[in-house]
Amino acid sequence: MKISNHSAVPVYTISGSNTARPLPDWLIRKRKRSLKQDPEFASRVELLQDFEFEEASSCVRVSEDGDWVMSTGTYKPQIHTHYLPHLSLSFARHTNCLNETFLLLSSDYTKSLHLQTDRFLEFHTAGGLHYSTRIPRYGRDLIYDRHSAEALVPAVGVNDDGNGEVFRLNLEVGRFMKGYEVDVGGDDLTTVGGGALQGGIGTGSVNTASIAEDSHNLLAFGTSLGTVEFWDSRSRNRVGILSAPQDAFDGRSEITALQFHRSGLELATGNSNGIIHLYDLRSPVPLLKKDQGYGFPIKNIVYLNSRASTRAQTSEPKILTSDKRIIKIWDPRNGTPWTSVEPAVDLNHVEWCKDSGMLLTANEGKQQHAFFIPQLGPAPQWCAFLDNIVEEMAENPDDPNAFGSSSAGEVYDNFKFLTLPQLRQLNLDHLIGTTSLLRPYMHGYFVAQKLYEEARVISNPDLWQEQRAKSIQEKINKERESRIRGNKKVAVKVNRKLAERILEREEKNERRRARRVLEKGGDDDMVDTDKAAAVQDEGDAMPSTGGVLNDPRFARLFQDEDFQVDETSHEFQAINPSTKLPKGLTAVEQEELESRKGSSSDESSSESEGEEARPVRKDTSQDKSRISSSSYKKSGHKPQRPPQMVASSSNRKLEQSHDKTFGSRVSKMKDKKLPTTSSNTIVVGEREITFAPARKQRPNSAKDEAVQGQRHDRKERRSASGNVFRRM
Numbered sequence: 001m002k003i004s005n006h007s008a009v010p011v012y013t014i015s016g017s018n019t020a021r022p023l024p025d026w027l028i029r030k031r032k033r034s035l036k037q038d039p040e041f042a043s044r045v046e047l048l049q050d051f052e053f054e055e056a057s058s059c060v061r062v063s064e065d066g067d068w069v070m071s072t073g074t075y076k077p078q079i080h081t082h083y084l085p086h087l088s089l090s091f092a093r094h095t096n097c098l099n100e101t102f103l104l105l106s107s108d109y110t111k112s113l114h115l116q117t118d119r120f121l122e123f124h125t126a127g128g129l130h131y132s133t134r135i136p137r138y139g140r141d142l143i144y145d146r147h148s149a150e151a152l153v154p155a156v157g158v159n160d161d162g163n164g165e166v167f168r169l170n171l172e173v174g175r176f177m178k179g180y181e182v183d184v185g186g187d188d189l190t191t192v193g194g195g196a197l198q199g200g201i202g203t204g205s206v207n208t209a210s211i212a213e214d215s216h217n218l219l220a221f222g223t224s225l226g227t228v229e230f231w232d233s234r235s236r237n238r239v240g241i242l243s244a245p246q247d248a249f250d251g252r253s254e255i256t257a258l259q260f261h262r263s264g265l266e267l268a269t270g271n272s273n274g275i276i277h278l279y280d281l282r283s284p285v286p287l288l289k290k291d292q293g294y295g296f297p298i299k300n301i302v303y304l305n306s307r308a309s310t311r312a313q314t315s316e317p318k319i320l321t322s323d324k325r326i327i328k329i330w331d332p333r334n335g336t337p338w339t340s341v342e343p344a345v346d347l348n349h350v351e352w353c354k355d356s357g358m359l360l361t362a363n364e365g366k367q368q369h370a371f372f373i374p375q376l377g378p379a380p381q382w383c384a385f386l387d388n389i390v391e392e393m394a395e396n397p398d399d400p401n402a403f404g405s406s407s408a409g410e411v412y413d414n415f416k417f418l419t420l421p422q423l424r425q426l427n428l429d430h431l432i433g434t435t436s437l438l439r440p441y442m443h444g445y446f447v448a449q450k451l452y453e454e455a456r457v458i459s460n461p462d463l464w465q466e467q468r469a470k471s472i473q474e475k476i477n478k479e480r481e482s483r484i485r486g487n488k489k490v491a492v493k494v495n496r497k498l499a500e501r502i503l504e505r506e507e508k509n510e511r512r513r514a515r516r517v518l519e520k521g522g523d524d525d526m527v528d529t530d531k532a533a534a535v536q537d538e539g540d541a542m543p544s545t546g547g548v549l550n551d552p553r554f555a556r557l558f559q560d561e562d563f564q565v566d567e568t569s570h571e572f573q574a575i576n577p578s579t580k581l582p583k584g585l586t587a588v589e590q591e592e593l594e595s596r597k598g599s600s601s602d603e604s605s606s607e608s609e610g611e612e613a614r615p616v617r618k619d620t621s622q623d624k625s626r627i628s629s630s631s632y633k634k635s636g637h638k639p640q641r642p643p644q645m646v647a648s649s650s651n652r653k654l655e656q657s658h659d660k661t662f663g664s665r666v667s668k669m670k671d672k673k674l675p676t677t678s679s680n681t682i683v684v685g686e687r688e689i690t691f692a693p694a695r696k697q698r699p700n701s702a703k704d705e706a707v708q709g710q711r712h713d714r715k716e717r718r719s720a721s722g723n724v725f726r727r728m
Helices: 025-037 309-314 385-395 420-425 449-459 463-481 496-519 524-529 570-575 587-598 600-608 629-634 651-656 662-668 702-708
Strands: 002-005 011-015 056-062 068-074 078-083 088-094 099-104 112-116 120-125 128-134 143-145 150-158 164-170 175-182 206-211 218-223 227-232 237-243 255-260 266-271 275-280 286-291 300-303 319-322 327-330 337-341 347-352 358-363 370-372 415-419 438-441 444-448 681-684 687-690
Touching: 011 337, 011 385, 056 099, 068 099, 068 358, 143 206, 150 175, 150 206, 164 206, 175 218, 206 255, 218 255, 227 255, 255 300, 266 300, 266 319, 300 347, 319 347, 415 420, 415 449, 420 444, 444 449, 463 496
Parallel strands: 056 347
Antiparallel strands: 002 011, 011 370, 056 068, 056 358, 068 078, 078 088, 099 112, 112 120, 120 128, 143 150, 150 164, 164 175, 206 218, 218 227, 227 237, 255 266, 266 275, 275 286, 300 319, 319 327, 327 337, 347 358, 358 370, 415 444, 438 444, 681 687
């Protein structure tokens, strides 16, 4: 899908976007091979299967029930019928001659009437050709009067009386009736349009016809003289003639298209010079004159009226006009253009799917076109998925084919559109008309993108400074937007707090980097060179680029419940003490400090004797922010006691004899004077050790074993000291 124009009303090309004018077969095959690597071709939307002909298509019609599309084309002359609910070709049927136009007589495809270029009228049914009959002269148009069951065929040339004819084929009776005689100029030299033989090249003709089916059933025939004759099908008499105003330069022009409004009081006419006139049947003066712009004959005029009464009351009136170059939709009240479609190939016929925004065309290219205008109406029921596709395209800012994603003067296919003032500013106006580098188009020129970039740099040498200033301004605007930040919700299943902390840390690093960019003058290159020397805050374990949240290796950390962090566990609170406990000493340190306070008298005596002092922590028990051992025990924690240190002046000797028994150590100290408090108490250094002799008893119960625990002095266990056999 491509957007055909970037105006206020977008038009999406559903099919036929790559259709161009006929190319040689060898070039077509070469392009098809190159399309294998084209991502745009691979992601294309094929609305209808085989919605194309081998050379061109001439006419396309949609059935009243909206389930069938019939189209005719060449070459060879054939008829294609598509079943819309299946989005596929139902059947293809070949004919003997090219088709001028056709009508669907039934609500589906089963009955159709075809006007052939060899003066034959063919009736087709679901099984094939049912009947064919020939008319005296070549037909130009075909309409069907449902009230009288007559097929009307405006024809070229005059009869014996010098009048043009509209042949009447009554389908109920099965024969031709007396035709309508329309004034198109006689075959003599005195009348307007005369001087030509009957059926000759310059003779008059009835070019087109229209019928007001929804109102008074009046018939209107447009002639080569530029007049419109109105006939009553009930009395078969002429009721009026409307003469179109003459053009000051081109004179009188032929009427090539007619269309009644649903009310029956308004008529739209299109002539061979590309001019549309809107008339009120009660006045010969046109209400509005509209120029199609290209000067080609008008081929189709369609009032885009919805059949639903509620939609018809709320929607604004619109009218569609088309020639071989462009389709225009505009307001019939004042002529204000609404939107337009200009395909790459010539148009032959345009069909509007009722009550929708879909347009189908028959054109000169192989692929038939299908255009979708969302603001004109919803997608038809058989392709309702187009509404969702168009909505997604409009919301995607990265899609180059999205509506509203581009602006005027944008690059199209490596070309830049420039007007004449812009060319003069770039000093390229001297190339106009002298080289093929400038391709004229409408009010400007297409210039190659490379040439435009070079000319822009040459004409403005200070362009790099403008780009630098623009980059700095973008950085400043980004920083301003980040000043007020809302709470971003992290899309994770588990460990949400951890993800939020990581995201906050990454945003902090990004803001710090933005400040460094502004300090360096807005150049990212200068910041990258100093990136190794940049100092990050403490705790920034993860870099700002990428991040843990975007790393697929850590995806399960935030998605799998097995990796969820239990913040109530003891391990988590030990690693993160700030989550539950106030800042201060741990319970072990507090208890150790209290135990040392009890031996302060011994410490003072040892210091007076000149021994080495033990390092003591600063007493912070009076600080209210510290936690006590009692409160820590109440919280359910069981602190582990570290081994008590024994400080003395003979640390070196104790280290050497630390594997000996107490008896040997006491025997060596008999010659020394040791302070004793009682007969059974010996003071060693700064620690009092009491030997209380007691009779050994075997534990009688498992409870006693649990109380006593493991004892290393039992005879069943072997001692690790060197004096194992001393007591034997």
